Amino acid sequence: MAKREPSINTENFTAVQLMEIDSCSRCGECVDWCPTYDASEKDPGLAPRDKILRWRDYINKSYGLRAKLFGPKEINEEDIEQFKDDVYGCTTCGMCATVCESAINTVELWESMRANLVKRGNGPFGKQGAFLKLIGEYKNPYMEDNKNRVNWFPDDVKVEDKAEVLYYGGCTAELKQRKLALATVRLLNKLGIKFTMLGEDEICCGSALIRTGQYFINDTAKINAQQNIDNIKAKGAKIVINACSGCYRASLIDWPRLTGQELPFKVMHITQFLQELIEKGEIEWKKSIDKKVTYHDPCHLGRHVGVFDPPRAVLNAIPGIELIEMERVEDNQRCCGAGGGVKAGIPDLALGVASTRVEDALATKAEVLSSACPFCKRNLSDGRDAIGAKELEVEDIVVLAAEAMGIDLSDTPE
C-alpha cells in the first residue's frame, strides 16, 4: 500500500519559522492586542495564538512523531479552508510580534502561511486574487494606464530626467491620492532638491503581492523588484524617497530579500528626508497651520522598520501645530486596518479596525488625524465617515508640511 502523503507541506516556511511554531507558550498577549480579533467581536479563529496552534497541529499530523511511526494523518479540507480564511483576516500589522513573549516573528509567519496556502490552491482571499493579474498587466493594482502615474502633473512641477534623488511615488499616491504626490513633488521643488521619477516605468512595489502570499507566482514580485531597481539605477539615483510606507517597507526589506542583493541606493521615507533638512535649518515655513494634530504610526513605517521619530519631528517643526499623541502610539500603535490585503479582501473588517482607530484620535480632541501613508489615510478616512466624525480631518504629514511651506495644492486633479 502506498504511503499516505501529508495533507500540507512546508513550502515557503524557513526552518526557523517551523521552530517558532513550537515556541508559542500560549500566553495570550497576541490575542489581547490583535486589532482584527478585536474588530471581529473576538472571533476565536482570528486570534493569532489559535492560528499558530492549528498550524502546529497540522505540521505535527504531517511530520511529527506519530506521522513518522504510522504515516501522516489526514487533515480535513474544510478545516484548511477555514484556516485560510482566518489567516487572511490579518492586517500583518505586527502588533502580535511586538507583544509576543517568545519573540516570534509573526508577520513573516503569517505571510509564509499565506504563500503556502496559495501554493496549495487555497489562497488568496476574495478580490486579492486579482492583484497578480492587474499588476502583471497594468503594472499597478488599480487597472490604470501606467502613463497616468505622472502625466497629470501641472506644468510648474519640475522633474529631472536624471538625478541623485529619486521620488518613488507609488501606485496609490500617483493614481488615487494625487494630493500626496503633488504635495511631495512641489515640496521637493520648493526646497530646490533636484529629483527624478520613474514615471510610466515605475512598477508596483510588490507589497500587495508579498503581504497576500502571492509574490512567488511567476516570480512576478521578484521580476518587478529587479526592474524597479534597474530603472532606478539607470536614473542615476543614490537616494530613493518614499512617501508611501508600504512602498518604503517593500523596497527596504522585501526587494533585497526577493532579489538576493543589497540595494545599490539608500532608501528613505520622506519624513526622514525632511527631518534632516529641518535639523539643518533648510526649510522655510511660510504659514502657520494652527491646529491640534494627532499622528497615526503606519505599521509598515513604524513597527516593521522602526521609524517613529521623523514624522513627529516634522509635525513638531510645522508652525502652529500642536501634536497630541493618542493613547496607543509607536510600538503599541493600533493598526488602521488596511494592510495585509484586508482592505481589498475583507473591507468590512478593515472598516471596523479603522473606526476604532478614529475613535482613538477623537479621544485626543485633535482636529487633524495625520499619517505618513496614503493607504492608512484612505482607510482612516473611510473609518471616519463610517462613524460620522465629519469634523475630523484626515491628512498626510507631507500635505500638512507643503501647506505650511505655502504650497498651493488646490489644483490637484481627481
Added chain:
Amino acid sequence: MALEYYSGLVIDGEILRISFVQFMIIANLAIGLFLVGMYINLKKWGMGSTAYGEAPAKSIMAFPKMLMYQMSERAHAHNQSVLETFIMDIVFQRRILQRNPVRWFMHFTIFFGWMALFLMSLLMFAVEMVHIGAGAIGLHTIEPEVMRQMLSLPNVIFSYILLTGIIIAIYRRLFLAKVREATIAYDSILLGGLTFITITGFLAYGLRNENFWGLGMDPLLAPPMALFHSITALLFCIAYIPYSKYIHMIAIPLALLANKGGE
C-alpha cells in the same frame, strides 16, 4: 530496610547497587527518548528552507544553518547583541516582564527554581560518579554525603521558589476566567506534570526528614519515594520535553536568538 539512592539515605551496599542500576537505566532511557524527540523535531524543522522564499531544504542541518544566518544578519530595526539577548531576554525574561509582572514572577520562579534544582541534581550526580570512579582506583574525592549536606538548604530554598511559581500558575489556570477558558490539554499536561514532580519531591524530602511534607507516612517509604520522584522527573522533565509544551524551554530561547530578542 533502606534503598540507597542519591537522596542521602542510609547506605546499604547491595541495595545501592540495585537502585543505581534502576536509576541509570531510567536516566539513559530518558536521555535516549529526549534525543530521539529532538532528532524528530530537528527533522521537522529541517523541512523548512534556509532562506526566505527558497524551496524546503529537507535536511537536518537546515535549522542550524538558518538560525546562524538570522543571528548574523543585520536587522533593520532591532540589532540587539547575542549577549544582551541571552542575559536580558533568555535569563531575565524581560519580554514577559514588559507585558505582565505577575506572569513574569510566576514564570521566573518556575524557571529559576527548576533550573537550580536541575543543575544541583546534575552536580550531585557528578559527585557520586566521580566518587565511585575515583574510589575504584583508590583516589579520595569529596564524599557524596558531604555534598548532599551542602546542597540541602539550597535544595529546600529552590524547591519553595519553584512551588511558589506553580501555585500562582495553578491559581491563574483555575480562577482567572480568561486564562481558564483558554486552557487546553497542551497547557494542563505541562503544569500537571510539573506539579506532580514537585509534590513527589516534597514528599520524598518530608519522608526523609520526617517533617510536615512526609504527611505522617512511614519514613521507610522515603527511599522508594525518592527513587519514584527521580524517575518521574527524568521521564517528565527530560524525556517528555520534545513531545510536549516543554519544548518551549528549548524553542523560546532559540526564537529569541534568531530574532535578536524580538521586536
